[in-house]
Amino acid sequence: MSLVNTPAIMLRRKDYGDYDVIVTLFTKVAGKVTTIAKAAKKSSKRFAGTLELFSVLQIVYRKNRRGGLAVLQEASLQQPFANIRNSIIKTAYASYWAELINEWLESGQAQPRLYRLFHDALWLLDTDDMPAAGVSIILQTQFAQATGFEPNLVGCQRCRTKTDFLTENQVMFDIVSGSLVCDRCNAGLSSEIYLSKGTIKQLQWVASGDMAKAQRIRFTPQALKEGLTFVERFLPYHLGKSFKSLAFLRKMRNTTVEG
Ligand SMILES: [Zn+2]
Structure with missing residues (x-):
C-alpha cells in the first residue's frame, strides 16, 4: 500500500x-x-x-x-538514451535541463506536462534530428509556458504596438519586465538582448504547441543563436538562480564544434 x-x-x-x-x-x-x-x-x-x-x-x-x-x-x-551519455555536449545540455527541472519541481507533486516535455526533449536530443541548441530552445520555451514565466513577445509592453507593426528589425527585450520594448519606448533602458523579428516568430511558434508541433520547426541559424542566448538568460533570471550546469554547458559549447 x-x-x-x-x-x-x-x-x-x-x-x-x-x-x-x-x-x-x-x-x-x-x-x-x-x-x-x-x-x-x-x-x-x-x-x-x-x-x-x-x-x-x-x-x-x-x-x-x-x-x-x-x-x-x-x-x-x-x-x-545512450546517445546522450555518449556525447559530452548532449550530456551538458541534459544536465542543465535536469537542474532546471529539479530546481522547479516540488517533492510529491505530479507535473504531467513537464514530465512529458522533459521526456520528449530527451528523446529528441538522443536522435540527431535537430541540433541540441534547438531542442534546448524548445525545452526552455515550453518550460516557461508550463511554469507561468512566459515572456511577452506579442508586442511592446509600453505602447502595446504588436511585434509585426514595429519598424525596427531587432527588438529590445527587457529581461526585468520579461517583455519586448520598442525603440520609441526604450529610452533609458539598457539590455543586452535583442531579438530579430524572425527569431520572435520562431519562438512564438515553439511556444504555441507541444513538442510534437515544435519539433517540426527548422530554426534559422540566427534564431538558434539569438533564441539560445535569450532563453538561457531569461529563465535563470526569473527563477532567481544561477545554474552550475549552465556555466559548464557554455564552457563546453565554446570548446567543441558539436551541437
Ligand atoms: Zn513601444
Missing part, C-alpha cells in the same frame, strides 16, 4: 556511504521523489545498469511515512 509503481526519469544520483546511492527522480505520478537505492553500489544484480542519468525507468519505491527518504525497491530500464 505504501508502494508506488511509476515511470520516472533520473535527475540526479549521488553516492551515499560505501554501498548506497541517493537517486532523485522525476516520477510521472508524484513529481520529484528522492530515494535511496540500498546496496546499489555493491549488488550489481539489483539495479544493474539502470541508475544512469536521464534514463527513463519503471520503478517501484516505498514511501517513507515519517518524511525521510523513500526506498527504491526496483528499477527497470525503459529508455536508456
